[in-house]
Amino acid sequence: MPRDGVFDQAGEAYAEEGQVMLDGPDGVAxxxxPGAAEQTARALLRAASDARRQLDGRELES
Amino acid sequence: MIFADFLRNRRREQLSASDLAALEDSVWDVQKTRARQLIAHARQPIRMSTYLMEGFICRYMDDRNGLRQLVAVHVPGDFVDLHGYPLGRLDHDVATLGACKIALVPHERLDRLLVERPNLTKLLWFSTLLDAAMHREWIFRLGRLDAVARVAHFFCEIEAKLRAVGLSDGQHFAFPLTQADLGEACGMTSVHINRMLRELRERNLMQVQRNRVTISDLSALRRLSDYDPSYLFIEG
Structure with a gap:
């Protein structure tokens, strides 16, 4: 884990008795x-895409 | 003897016979309680502290929707709400989990012990600092560990505390908590807890059956949950 606490390790997701469980990394549990999990998944994909663009922009600036 | 397990395997040897006798004399009453009985209400004045002789007690806080977070689980030998003595009131509720046997010590008797017995005072202070250390460890558990490690960490702590007072042999101990209780201690739903218990069982680390825990590999359970029992100040 980097010192600033940003993880490069993915969390794990399971389905159990109609609930979606998201575990890790770190203290996520x-x-x-299902509906909230789908919305979260879409939001994560959008945020990941934005974050990648930010990283690409940073590389172009340097 | 009421305080037979108080600080057992911790600093018990520092408790003189005279101090122990004074502590025993300070008890106003010994009571048997039923399971799920409220012992102390948050924000209300309290005039007695509770020493746990038998059973399990929890401290908890409810959110605005009534969802509960356990913030501590106490085992026999714990002076559960000694905090209420200097504070005058608690910021959380205290309740039994299973049936319990408790001893009640009025605060005015604690006043006298503190004036007359500095060594006992230090040990009572030590006892409340143990609770503070456990609270720090619970923050670490909830803030740093993933689901399976949280559950493993919880059981490592309970096992170590029970072993200190002779109620675990390192592998087996009685455990009256439900999966809902575990969820409230570890910040998860009971369904989530159920899955984590299954994972621990499938990894051959531990299992819970009929209110009894069997730990198959305590070292592996500790490794999984980054568990270091030094914060419990247990000797030996």
Whole structure:
């Protein structure tokens, strides 16, 4: 883990009794309804895409 | 003897016979309680502290929706709400988990012990500092560990505390908590806890059956959960 606490290790997701469980990395351990899990997944993909563009922009500037 | 397990395998040898007798004399009453009985209400004045002789007690806080977070689980030998003596009131509720046997010590008797017995005072202070150390460890557990490690860490702590008072042999101990209780201690739903217990069982680390825990590989359980029991100040 880098010193600033940003993880390069993915969390794991499971389905159990109609709940979606997201575990790790670090202290993440949440249970979501399927709908909330789908929204979270979409939001994560959008944020990851934005973050990649930010990184690409930084590389172009340097 | 009421305080037979107090600081057992910790600093018990520093408790003189005279101090122990004074502590025993300070007890106003010994009571048997039923499971799920409230012992102390948050924000209300309290005039007695509770020493746990038998059973399990928890401290907890409820959120605005009534969802509960356990913030400590106490085992026999713990002076559960000694905090309430200097504070005058607690910021959380205290309740039994299973049936318990408790001893009640009025605060005015603690006043006298503190004036007359500096060594006992230091040990009572030590006892409350143990609780503070456990709270720090619970923050680490909830803030740093993933789901399976949180559950493993919880059981490592309970096992170590029970072993200190002779209630675990390192592998087996009685455990009256439900999966819902475990969820409230580890910040997860009971379904999530169920899955993590299954994972621990499938990894051949531990299992819970009929209110009894069997730990198959304590070293591996500790490694999995980054567990270091030094914060419990247990000797030997």
């Amino acid at each position: 949440v249970s979501l309804t």
